[in-house]
Amino acid sequence: MPRQCDICQGARAIIRRPKTGQRVCKECFFRAFETEVHNTIVDNALFRRGDRIGIGASGGKDSTVLAYVMKTLNERYDYGLELFLLSIDEGISGYRDDSLETVKRNRDQYGLPLKIVSYEQLYGWSMDRIVEAVGRKNNCTFCGVFRRQALDRGALMLDLDHIVTGHNADDVAETILMNILRGDIPRLGRCTEITTAGDGYIGRSKPLKYAYEKEIVMYAYLKRLDYFSTECTYSPNAYRGYARQFIKDLEAVRPSAIIDIIHSGEAMKVASGVAMPVATTCGRCGYISSNAICKACALLDGLERGIPKLGVSRSSRDADGAPARAGGAGAAVEPVHFERLRERALALRRQRLGGAEPEPCDAAGAACRCAGTECQ
Numbered sequence: 624m625p626r627q628c629d630i631c632q633g634a635r636a637i638i639r640r641p642k643t644g645q646r647v648c649k650e651c652f653f654r655a656f657e658t659e660v661h662n663t664i665v666d667n668a669l670f671r672r673g674d675r676i677g678i679g680a681s682g683g684k685d686s687t688v689l690a691y692v693m694k695t696l697n698e699r700y701d702y703g704l705e706l707f708l709l710s711i712d713e714g715i716s717g718y719r720d721d722s723l724e725t726v727k728r729n730r731d732q733y734g735l736p737l738k739i740v741s742y743e744q745l746y747g748w749s750m751d752r753i754v755e756a757v758g759r760k761n762n763c764t765f766c767g768v769f770r771r772q773a774l775d776r777g778a779l780m781l782d783l784d785h786i787v788t789g790h791n792a793d794d795v796a797e798t799i800l801m802n803i804l805r806g807d808i809p810r811l812g813r814c815t816e817i818t819t820a821g822d823g824y825i826g827r828s829k830p831l832k833y834a835y836e837k838e839i840v841m842y843a844y845l846k847r848l849d850y851f852s853t854e855c856t857y858s859p860n861a862y863r864g865y866a867r868q869f870i871k872d873l874e875a876v877r878p879s880a881i882i883d884i885i886h887s888g889e890a891m892k893v894a895s896g897v898a899m900p901v902a903t904t905c906g907r908c909g910y911i912s913s914n915a916i917c918k919a920c921a922l923l924d925g926l927e928r929g930i931p932k933l934g935v936s937r938s939s940r941d942a943d944g945a946p947a948r949a950g951g952a953g954a955a956v957e958p959v960h961f962e963r964l965r966e967r968a969l970a971l972r973r974q975r976l977g978g979a980e981p982e983p984c985d986a987a988g989a990a991c992r993c994a995g996t997e998c999q
C-alpha cells in the first residue's frame with residue numbers, strides 16, 4: 624500500500640527527505656524546504672526591507688534554487704527586497720559561456736535583472752589565458768581570489784546592499800573540515816558565519832547554509848528548474864574533493880553528520896591570543912587586504928611579470944622577498960574606490976542607529992562583524 628505523507632497525512636509520499644528522514648509528498652517537501660530557508664533568513668535577520676540584494680548566479684543548481692526560492696519568499700512573505708542576478712564570467716570557454724546562457728534564461732523565467740561582469744573586463748585576463756600561463760594545478764587559487772573581488776565590484780556597479788550565494792550545508796561542512804585539517808584558525812572562525820562582511824565592505828550571506836545538497840538537487844529536479852550541471856573544465860581542487868567525498872561517506876552512514884559538523888563548527892570559539900589578520904587597504908587597487916598588496920593584485924603582478932607562481936606563494940612580497948610595489952609594473956587593476964562601499968555601509972549603520980555615530984568595534988581584522996565601519 625502506498626505510504627502517506629508524514630506531514631499532511633493525505634497525499635502519497637514520493638520522497639524520503641535526506642535531511643530528516645521524513646517521507647513526504649511533493650508539495651509538503653517544497654513547503655518544508657522553502658520554510659526552512661525562510662526561517663534561516665528571519666532567524667538571522669539577513670535582510671532589511673528595501674535592501675538591494677545581488678544573487679551570485681553561476682547557473683548551477685545551488686544558485687538557481689537560491690534565485691528561485693529568494694524570489695518565491697520575497698513575494699510570499701513580502702520581504703520588500705529588490706533582487707538582482709549577478710554573474711561573474713571567468714572566461715572559461717565550453718563551461719562558463721554555456722552556464723551564463725542558463726542564467727540568461729533564468730533572468731527571463733524569474734523576471735530578475737541580470738548583470739554580468741567578466742575577469743577580462745576587470746583584470747585583463749580570462750581564466751583560459753591564466754590556465755595557459757599557470758597550468759591546471761594552481762588555477763583554482765586565481766579563480767577563487769578573482770571571483771571574490773569580482774562579486775564586490777559587481778555589487779558596487781549595481782549599488783547593492785548585500786550579496787547572497789548558493790553555498791549549501793555540504794559546502795559549509797566541507798569548509799569547516801578543510802580548515803581544521805589545515806589548521807587555519809582565522810578561517811575556521813569565519814567560515815561558520817552565515818553573514819560576513821565579505822572581503823570588501825558589502826555583506827555576504829548564505830541563505831542555503833542549512834540546506835542539504837541532496838535536497839537542493841531534489842528541489843531543482845521536482846520543480847523542473849533550468850540549471851547547468853557540468854563540472855568546471857579546470858576544477859582539479861583535489862583537497863576539497865577529498866573533503867567532499869569524506870562528507871558524502873559520513874552522510875551515507877549518518878545523515879545528520881552534515882548538520883552536526885556545522886553545529887560543532889558554530890560552537891567552536893577562537894581562543895584569545897590567536898593571531899588574526901588585521902584588515903588594511905591594498906596599496907594598489909584600494910581593496911580590503913591583510914597585506915600591503917591584496918591577493919588579487921599579487922596574483923596579477925606574478926602573471927604580468929611572467930612568474931605566476933609568485934602571487935600564489937607570497938601575497939605581498941616579490942621574488943626577492945621585497946614587498947610588491949604598490950604602483951608596480953603592469954598594475955592592470957584599476958583602483959575600485961572601495962571606500963564608496965565603506966561609506967555606504969557606514970551611512971546604513973547610522974540610519975539603523977537613528978542618526979547616532981556607531982560605537983567603535985573592538986574586533987578588528989578577521990573577527991570584525993561591522994563591515995569595517997566601526998573598527999577602522
Ligand SMILES: Nc1ncnc2c1ncn2[C@@H]1O[C@H](COP(=O)(O)OP(=O)(O)OP(=O)(O)O)[C@@H](O)[C@H]1O
Nearest residue numbers: 679680681683684685686687709710711788789790
Ligand atoms: N561565476 C559566478 N558568478 C556568480 N556567482 C558565482 C559564480 N560562481 C560561484 N558563484 C556563487 O558562489 C556559490 C558557490 O559556488 P561554487 O563554485 O562552490 O559552486 P556550486 O556549489 O557548484 O554552486 P552552483 O550550483 O550555484 O554553481 C554559488 O552558488 C554562487 O552563488
